[in-house]
Amino acid sequence: MHLFVQEKGAFIAKHQGRLRVNKEKTRLQEVPLLHLQQVIVNGGGVGISSDAIRACSEEGIPIHFISSNGTPHSSLYSAGLTGTVLTRRAQLRAYDGPPGVALAQGFTLGKLQNQANLLRYIAKYRKEAAPELYDSFMLVASEVVDSLQAIRNLRGGCVDELREQLMGIEGRYAARYWGALAALVPSELAWPGRETRGASDPFNQVLNYGYGVLYGQVEHALVLAGLDPYAGLLHADRPGKPSLVLDLIEEFRQAVVDRTLLGQINRGWSIERDERGWLVAATRERIVEKVLERLESAEAYEGKRQPLRHILQCQARHIATFVRGEREEYTPFVMGW
Structure with missing residues (x-):
C-alpha cells in the first residue's frame, strides 16, 4: 500500500499501528503500518508528527517529499541504512577506474535499448492498422544498433574521459526517440517536443511528474543496496545533485513512465490543469497511482517474470556487488517488447 497526501492542511499522525491523515476534524485516510510500503507527500501545507516519522523509520517505510510539479526535494529513511561503509568506499573508488567506465556504459546501453524496445x-500493435507508423517506429528502433556499438567501442581509463562522448551518443538517439513518439501525442496537447524543467505544456508536465515519482523509488532502492545516491558516474558531480539516482533511473524511464503515460493519453485520458497551468490534484494523484501500479507489473528478468519494483532493487544491488568486486560485470535491465 502507498499513502499519498497532497491536501493543504492535512496532518499525518501515528495511531495504534496505523498512519492516520486528518484535516481539522475530518479523517481523510488511515493505513496500517504493517501493509504500508511508502509515504509520498506532495506540495506544501502538509504536517507530520515525530511519532509517525519514527514509526516509519522503524518499519523501513520511506517518506518522500515532492513539489507540486513532481520535483523530488527530500526523503526520510532510517539512519541505519546509510551505515554501509564498505560498499560506499568501493563505490567512490569505482569512479576513477574501469568499474566506473563499465557502469556508465551500462546505464547508457540500457537506456538506448529500452527506448528502441518501447518503439x-x-x-x-500498429502493423496492420497503421503500417506507415509501424515502419517509421521500426526504422528508428533499428538505428539504435549503431549507437550501441559506438558505446561499446569507447575506451578510457576513467569515466571523466568518456562522459562527453556517452552523453553525445545518448542525446542524438534521444532526439530520434522523442521525434518518433511525437506521432502518438494528440494534437490538442500542442506538444513542443521533450522539455524538462519549466515545461509549460501538459504532456511534458505529466512526464516530469511521473519521473519525479519514479525518482523516489530509485533513490530508495539505492539506499537499501548500501549505495550513496549522490555519487554517480554517468552524470557529473554537483552539490545537491543525486547523480547515481539519475544514472540508474535511465534504465527504467521507458518501461515505467513513458509506456504508462503514453498509454494513458492514447486511451483518452484528459490531463486537467488549473488556471495557472499547473496539474490539478486529481491528475497528480492519477499519475502517482499509475506509475506505482506499473512498478508492480512483471517483466522478463534473469530467466523469469518479476515485478519491476523487484527488478529495480536487484539492479541497485548489482551495482553494489559489482563495485565491491563480487560480480564480474554489470548488465543493464532491458525491457521486453
Missing part, C-alpha cells in the same frame, strides 16, 4: 512495443 518496437508500440509499433507491433
